[in-house]
Amino acid sequence: MSERLRATYWLETGDDPARAADVIAGEQSSGTFVALPSETPELKARSGARVERLEILDTAPTPSLPTPRQAKVFTRCLLELSWPIENLGACLPTLMATVAGNLFELRCVTGLRLMDLQLPPSFTAAYPGPAFGIDGTRKLAGVHEGPLIGTIIKPSVGLSPEETADQARLVIDGGIDFVKDDELQADGPHCPFDERARAVMRVVNEAAERTGKKAMVAFNLTGDLDKMRRRHDLVLALGGTCVMVCLNSVGIVGLLELRRHSQLPIHAHRAGWGYLTRSPALGWDYAPWQKIWRLTGADHLHVNGLGNKFSESDESVIAAARAVLAPVAESAPMTAMPVFSSGQTGLQAHDTYQALGRADLIHTAGGGIFGHPNGVPAGVEALRESWKAAMQGIPLAAHAAGVPSLASALEFWR
């Protein structure tokens, strides 16, 4: 028996679901719109995608997505397909065309969403996965338990390199573990990458010499390949410990080449994720999507945060974080670190910890740190103490009784 890869979809169709499943399986393997004499039974048995499971969920009177093909009822189901690995080999780009190619626009489809992806050992073995993951990141950041407490430089764009370094100094002097560029800040003429990296690393290195703690700064090197490589080399030469890249901006080949070149953890930003996921009847769930990027080499992956300022539900955020912490496959753990952000404070620590059962994550807060009445160091401490309380199972208010920075934080976080 040959190895097979498997993808699970939420499917809505106005057709007979079994027929729609066959159409999708055919279109994504050896079939096409019409029966061809050259698609022999032997060829189909060898190369065709197979319907492994078709489970009816419910029905709806109207289609989720516009369709030229009307029907009286639209059936929603879970559809699992499998493909023989011989069709494509261990190739992520062709995996994309296979599991997420020309199927979303099929006429029999009024909703299609990729929910899960299972890859055989020969496939996962062909990709490098994250070079640092949780352990490597903890080592470089010098944070051996609890989350990395982090923040983002704001305003996102508009600061000069020196002004950026001034912002970084505030949090680094405050004892922060992790700082990142905004995804909009890469190498614009107003804040060139090289000058920014030099100015910020001067602050990082000075603080490290003074305190023994080197803050991890994720410099956004997103760009053309030669520039990304050159920027990485500069960060490395300056003693930096992390680089950041926007996944939807550079694509699989971009991340894979960066992974091959990089000697630093890759902080992976999901900017644009909304257009892939926000229609519940279309596109991608986070679980299969993040697998592709972890195989390619992402060490840290953004998952939004509980009580975030976007439209994503807490349930979806936790599912995303759990997916990042789960193995890519049994034979390929490739564990990465989830990054929580957006409107975060210590108030989310308990719920986040309870939902995950672990603290192998980066928790970034902006206002939740900068807004502390006693200054940035107190803000960093308050967020860290919230996590200590969460991990020790102590209610936040009780823990705050002995920690003044947390007590003051509780006032303004609410």
Place this chain on the structure above:
Amino acid sequence: MSERLRATYWLETGDDPARAADVIAGEQSSGTFVALPSETPELKARSGARVERLEILDTAPTPSLPTPRQAKVFTRCLLELSWPIENLGACLPTLMATVAGNLFELRCVTGLRLMDLQLPPSFTAAYPGPAFGIDGTRKLAGVHEGPLIGTIIKPSVGLSPEETADQARLVIDGGIDFVKDDELQADGPHCPFDERARAVMRVVNEAAERTGKKAMVAFNLTGDLDKMRRRHDLVLALGGTCVMVCLNSVGIVGLLELRRHSQLPIHAHRAGWGYLTRSPALGWDYAPWQKIWRLTGADHLHVNGLGNKFSESDESVIAAARAVLAPVAESAPMTAMPVFSSGQTGLQAHDTYQALGRADLIHTAGGGIFGHPNGVPAGVEALRESWKAAMQGIPLAAHAAGVPSLASALEFWR
């Protein structure tokens, strides 16, 4: 005045549209969820995105996309934003994070779709654009007027290299201009790229020696970068004249590196386009999307076809083809060739020509050629004759009176 780039969106919001527009502009430039003292008026004036136009279109009682923020009415509008080029420089990957980053998931947004993108001269000048475009493709294919008549090897996957070459021989002996691999067929163990390219190019070269006409074959080299380069070199060495790549599979960095390396036209497949576009309230229109890929280097771009077997309307197909034939910017024509496919026959020639006013395109048919009762050469001739009729303004039936292959085709195309 600094140069600015502009993006136009279809926006739906339950908030006051002017406030929603400001939130989007802020989030994608110097603002964030809360007002920051460091976002000074000077900084905002210099680096902020600007609302250039906000035109109310209509309202709806329910939101198009799920939202945690309910409202009595949801307003739809056209929103044009502009950004100073100083924020990002001429960088396509960071353009993606800027115009299509973290904005689709904003709470005030219940629908957001990127409709148009206007880039200043300094931006377009930094990218190569297609190396061959219409003229270069025509020259290599030896087709100086009318469309390139093309087909796709079917079954998509499952044929061995020799079986693929046998299929190719049928159409090449039939006088076809253009042949392409399916997007599912790249370099799987069952049909390795190198063997397939060698077997097919043997057929192409033999026919070219015999007839003086070399069919253009778009070999799907989609994969990791080193493999794409090596496969390109093989196709070139074998005397091939085209390579194909799946855009959503390799990403911007993948295409850009291939463009830098390639000495052949790049046939760009849009597999996966459905998940970016099929929800009318989310994602991408084709016009801005194809601009990004033309800047990066795509010579041929898929646009589906009139009367296609997918869910896309004819109106949308024609809008896409017109976008591909229009200049990327005034200072950067970067014209590429639209590729029509999916259930195509000569019956679509008149309407396609009438809608575009030109025939600088690739028209691929499968069943429309293979199904001809007098064989493949008659099928190729019939499709070509349909275009002659279309371009000369002769009704198809009238032209068929003097062309037996067309007369028979009209029977089975209907």
